[in-house]
Amino acid sequence: MKTKYPTNIAKSYVYTFFSFFGITSLWVIYLQMQGLSLVEIGLCESIFHVASFLFEVPSGVLADRFLYKAVLIGGRVAAILSAVIMLTSQTFWMFAFSFVLNALSYNLQSGTIDALMYDSLVESQQTNAYPRIISTVNVLFEFGDTAGVVIAGFFVHWHFELTYVIAILIGCLALLSVAAMKEPRVSSSRSKVQEPQTIKSIVVTAYHVLKTDRLLRNLMLFQAAFDGICTSYYFYFQSLMEKDRFPGWTISLLMVASAIVDIIGIKFTPAIQKHFSKTTLVSWLSWSLTGLLLATWLNWLPLLIGLFLGSQVLSSLVEPIFSSYYNDMIASNQRATLLSVANVLFSFGMIGLFPLIGWLIDFQSFSMAFGTIGVLIVIFLGTSYFNNKQLLK
Numbered sequence: 001m002k003t004k005y006p007t008n009i010a011k012s013y014v015y016t017f018f019s020f021f022g023i024t025s026l027w028v029i030y031l032q033m034q035g036l037s038l039v040e041i042g043l044c045e046s047i048f049h050v051a052s053f054l055f056e057v058p059s060g061v062l063a064d065r066f067l068y069k070a071v072l073i074g075g076r077v078a079a080i081l082s083a084v085i086m087l088t089s090q091t092f093w094m095f096a097f098s099f100v101l102n103a104l105s106y107n108l109q110s111g112t113i114d115a116l117m118y119d120s121l122v123e124s125q126q127t128n129a130y131p132r133i134i135s136t137v138n139v140l141f142e143f144g145d146t147a148g149v150v151i152a153g154f155f156v157h158w159h160f161e162l163t164y165v166i167a168i169l170i171g172c173l174a175l176l177s178v179a180a181m182k183e184p185r186v187s188s189s190r191s192k193v194q195e196p197q198t199i200k201s202i203v204v205t206a207y208h209v210l211k212t213d214r215l216l217r218n219l220m221l222f223q224a225a226f227d228g229i230c231t232s233y234y235f236y237f238q239s240l241m242e243k244d245r246f247p248g249w250t251i252s253l254l255m256v257a258s259a260i261v262d263i264i265g266i267k268f269t270p271a272i273q274k275h276f277s278k279t280t281l282v283s284w285l286s287w288s289l290t291g292l293l294l295a296t297w298l299n300w301l302p303l304l305i306g307l308f309l310g311s312q313v314l315s316s317l318v319e320p321i322f323s324s325y326y327n328d329m330i331a332s333n334q335r336a337t338l339l340s341v342a343n344v345l346f347s348f349g350m351i352g353l354f355p356l357i358g359w360l361i362d363f364q365s366f367s368m369a370f371g372t373i374g375v376l377i378v379i380f381l382g383t384s385y386f387n388n389k390q391l392l393k
Contacts (some may be wrong), residue, residue, distance in 0.1 A: 003031075024164060024167050046352070053344060141262065227315065236370075243366075265316030288314060294375070327352060
């Protein structure tokens with residue numbers, strides 16, 4: 001007999017699909033078509049990460065102090081307004097403001113929908129089903145994101161602005177799904193007296209961790225740099241697709257292939273983590289990414305497409321593996337704050353890295369920019385080796 005969950009669960013599934021629908025994922029191409037340089041596009045991404053850091057703590061406090069539904073509605077309104085501004089803007093600063101609203105929508109949603117689902121299960125005494133439900137949520141996220149990108153690919157050279165019209169309509173559907181939810185009664189999970197995180201507490205904890213726990217510090221710094229490079233490769237590859245005038249169907253096909261290799265990579269992470277030590281795995285990831293970046297120098301389009309997919313495989317491996325490392329190494333009473341530290345390090349890295357790579361691509365080319373980063377990593381790894389320094393020590 002099929003288990004019957006609270007109605008909020010099904011409505012949360014609908015909300016997840018609509019809120020993560022990746023119709024605007026090709027935003028680098030869109031902003032290029034609007035006349036922004038890659039440096040300006042990089043600055044927009046930097047502004048997103050600055051705003052996200054500033055909003056992260058207040059948004060969490062709002063979710064703890066007020067109704068989950070109200071916070072989710074606020075997030076979707078911010079997402080809709082962000083899409084409207086992207087659709088109508090003509091200046092860099094207005095596009096930048098759209099990224100600020102997008103960061104706000106992300107932060108208001110982050111963790112809130114999960115908490116609403118969990119509290120709904122508390123009411124029906126079905127919390128043991130939460131792992132199965134959150135797994136379904138992740139599948140819907142991947143499906144919605146991929147479906148949106150595939151559709152967006154067909155609009156690239158034909159009324160590309162319609163992707164933001166669709167985003168507005170999808171945002172309205174997400175709003176309706178939230179409105180249909182029932183706010184869970186205040187449960188024990190929300191009524192626990194717990195000292196909320198503040199920006200000061202995160203910064204102080206970050207300083208303490210970076211100063212005293214060498215192994216955890218190096219893992220976090222490594223992941224921040226690794227994810228930053230892979231994320232930049234993913235988004236700036238869009239500039240290459242625009243420059244070489246990829247047909248819309250090719251872009252869609254490539255995004256589907258990217259999603260498939262992501263899933264394959266995630267499937268292999270338990271076996272990889274089981275058979276390799278932290279030191280071996282970090283070394284393997286470092287040299288794999290370095291080889292990929294150096295191969296980018298060759299500037300041969302079929303090879304670059306393969307390298308793009310390779311970068312996505314590497315990126316898909318890092319997140320679950322390092323999440324497992326952190327959860328094993330961090331005490332439960334420090335977990336939330338220290339995981340915030342890892343996110344902050346990534347955001348700080350992207351604030352500087354993304355516009356820098358955009359400037360290098362504008363100044364030279366995609367291949368030159370990422371090939372140069374590969375050379376710098378070789379110098380760093382070689383220096384560490386000859387100085388007999390180990391990263392994970």
